[in-house]
Amino acid sequence: MPVDPSANGGYMVAAYVVTAVILVGYAVSLWRKTRRGRS
Amino acid sequence: MGDFLRVAIAVAAKDLRVERRSKTALVSAMAFAALVLMIFNFARDAAALSREMLGPSALWITFAFSGVIALNRSFALEREHGALDGLLLAPVSRGALFVGKYLANLTFVLTVEAVALPLFVLFFGVDLSGALGGIVVTAILATAGFVAVGTVFAAMTVRTRFAELMLPLLVLPFLLPPVIGGVQVTARLLAGRPMSEIMGWLRILALYDLVFVTLCLLLFPSLMDE
Amino acid sequence: MTTESLAARRTAVQGLGVIGLGLAGLAAVYVLALDHTPVERFQGLPQKIFYVHVPAAWCALLAFSLVGIASALYLWLRDPRLDLFAESTAEAGLVFSVVMLTTGPLWGKPVWGTWWTWDARLTLTLMLFFLFLGYRALRGALQDPSERARFSAVVGLLGMVLVPFVHLSVYLFRTLHPQPIVLKPSSPSLPWEMLRTLLLSVGVYTVLLFGFVMTRYGLGRLDRAGGGDDAR
Numbered sequence: 001m002p003v004d005p006s007a008n009g010g011y012m013v014a015a016y017v018v019t020a021v022i023l024v025g026y027a028v029s030l031w032r033k034t035r036r037g038r039s
Numbered sequence: 040m041g042d043f044l045r046v047a048i049a050v051a052a053k054d055l056r057v058e059r060r061s062k063t064a065l066v067s068a069m070a071f072a073a074l075v076l077m078i079f080n081f082a083r084d085a086a087a088l089s090r091e092m093l094g095p096s097a098l099w100i101t102f103a104f105s106g107v108i109a110l111n112r113s114f115a116l117e118r119e120h121g122a123l124d125g126l127l128l129a130p131v132s133r134g135a136l137f138v139g140k141y142l143a144n145l146t147f148v149l150t151v152e153a154v155a156l157p158l159f160v161l162f163f164g165v166d167l168s169g170a171l172g173g174i175v176v177t178a179i180l181a182t183a184g185f186v187a188v189g190t191v192f193a194a195m196t197v198r199t200r201f202a203e204l205m206l207p208l209l210v211l212p213f214l215l216p217p218v219i220g221g222v223q224v225t226a227r228l229l230a231g232r233p234m235s236e237i238m239g240w241l242r243i244l245a246l247y248d249l250v251f252v253t254l255c256l257l258l259f260p261s262l263m264d265e
Numbered sequence: 266m267t268t269e270s271l272a273a274r275r276t277a278v279q280g281l282g283v284i285g286l287g288l289a290g291l292a293a294v295y296v297l298a299l300d301h302t303p304v305e306r307f308q309g310l311p312q313k314i315f316y317v318h319v320p321a322a323w324c325a326l327l328a329f330s331l332v333g334i335a336s337a338l339y340l341w342l343r344d345p346r347l348d349l350f351a352e353s354t355a356e357a358g359l360v361f362s363v364v365m366l367t368t369g370p371l372w373g374k375p376v377w378g379t380w381w382t383w384d385a386r387l388t389l390t391l392m393l394f395f396l397f398l399g400y401r402a403l404r405g406a407l408q409d410p411s412e413r414a415r416f417s418a419v420v421g422l423l424g425m426v427l428v429p430f431v432h433l434s435v436y437l438f439r440t441l442h443p444q445p446i447v448l449k450p451s452s453p454s455l456p457w458e459m460l461r462t463l464l465l466s467v468g469v470y471t472v473l474l475f476g477f478v479m480t481r482y483g484l485g486r487l488d489r490a491g492g493g494d495d496a497r
Binding site for chain 3: 188191192195196198199200201205208209211212213215216219220223239240243246247250251254255258261262264
Binding site: 008009012015016018020024027030031034 | 484
C-alpha cells in the first residue's frame with residue numbers, strides 16, 4: 001500500500017551523506033597523495 | 040603422462056606418510072570437528088531449533104573449518120624446513136606437484152570428514168537411512184572443489200607472514216558454493232526429498248569442481264615460477 | 266625528476282581532473298534525484314537510495330571484472346602495467362563496495378524491515394568486498410614485486426570465475442531483492458524520470474571509477490619510478 005511520501009526520509013539522507021563522504025573522501029586522499037608525490 | 044602420475048603420487052605419498060607418522064594434524068582436526076559439533080548442539084535453543092533443522096549446517100560448518108585447518112598445514116612442513124626450494128629444484132612438472140599436494144590434502148580432509156560424519160549422526164540423532172550414500176557423494180564433490188582452491192592459496196600464503204590468517208580470509212569466499220550446495224543437498228536428503236530437487240545442486244557442485252580443479256592445475260605453475 | 270615520474274605525475278593529475286568532473290556530476294545527480302525525480306509510491310523516500318546504491322554495485326562488479334581480466338592477461342603477458350592496473354582497479358572497487366554495503370542496509374531497513382537479507386545480490390556484494398579485501402591484504406603481505414603480481418593475479422582470476430557460481434548458488438537459495446526492472450528486452454518498468462536519473466548516476470559513477478583508477482595508476486607508477494609517496 002502506498003506510504004506517506006515523507007516517511008523514513010532519514011534513511012535516505014543518511015545514505016546520500018555516507019555515499020558522498022566515501023566518494024569525496026577517497027578523492028581527497030588521492031589528491032593529497034598526488035600533492036605529496038611532488039619532488 | 041606416466042612420469043606426471045608417478046611424481047604426483049610420490050608427492051602425495053610423502054605428505055601422507057609424514058602425516059601418518061606424526062598424526063598431530065589429523066588428530067587436532069578430528070578433535071576440532073568433534074568440538075564444533077558439540078558446541079553447535081549446546082548453542083542451539085532446543086525449543087526453537089530442532090536437531091534436524093540445525094544438523095546439516097552444523098555438519099558442513101565442521102567440514103569447512105576442519106578443511107581450512109587441514110589446508111593450513113599443507114605447506115607448513117615445507118616452510119618449516121625450507122624444503123620448498125629443494126622440491127622446486129627437482130626437474131619435476133609443477134602440475135604434478137600440484138596434483139600430489141592436492142591428492143594429499145583431499146585425502147586428509149576427507150578423512151577428517153569421515154570421522155565427523157559418525158559423530159554428527161551420534162550427536163544429532165540423525166536417521167541416515169537411504170541418505171548416507173548421497174551425503175558421502177556430496178561431501179566428496181564439495182570437498183574436491185574447495186581443496187583445489189585451498190591448495191593453491193596455501194601455496195601462496197605460506198610465503199606471507201600471517202599465513203594462518205591470510206589463508207582463511209582468501210579461501211572463505213570460495214567455500215560459499217560448495218557449502219551452500221552441501222547444506223542444501225544434505226538437508227533435502229535427510230528430509231527424504233525427491234532426487235529431482237537435488238539434481239540442480241549436484242550439478243552446480245560438479246561444475247564447480249570441474250572448473251576450479253582445472254583452473255588451479257593450470258595456475259599452480261605460475262606460483263612456483265622464479 | 267625523471268621522465269618516467271613526470272609522466273606518472275601527469276597521469277595522476279589528469280585522473281584527478283576526471284574525478285573532479287565526476288564529483289561535479291555526482292552533485293548534479295544528487296540534485297536531480299532528490300528534487301526532480303518523483304517519489305516512488307510504495308517505498309517512499311528511501312527508494313531514492315536506489316540512485317546511489319545501484320550504480321555503486323554496477324561499478325564494483327565492473328571493477329571486479331576488470332581486475333579479473335587484467336589478472337588473466339598479466340599471467341599470460343607478464344606486463345607489470347597490467348599488474349598496476351589491477352591493483353588500482355581493485356582499490357576503486359573496494360571503495361564502491363563500501364558504498365554498496367552501507368547504502369544497501371540503509372535502503373533495506375525502511376523498505377523490507379531488516380538491515381540485511383541473505384539474498385543473491387547482497388550476498389554477492391559482501392563476497393566481492395571480502396575478495397577485494399583479501400586481494401589487498403595478500404598484496405600487502407608480499408614483498409617481492411614479481412611474487413606479488415603473480416599471486417594476486419591468481420586470486421583476481423579465480424575470484425572472477427567464482428562470481429557466477431556464488432550468484433547461481435545464492436539465487437537458487439533464496440531471493441528477496443527487487444526483481445531486475447531495468448534491463449528487460451521490452452520496455453523497462455521504470456518510468457522515464459526514474460530511468461534517466463538512474464542512467465545519469467551510472468554514467469557519473471563510471472566516470473568516477475575511471476578517474477579513481479587513472480589517478481591511482483599514476484600514483485603507482487610514480488611510486489615505482491621512485492619519485493613519490495608510498496601509494497601501495
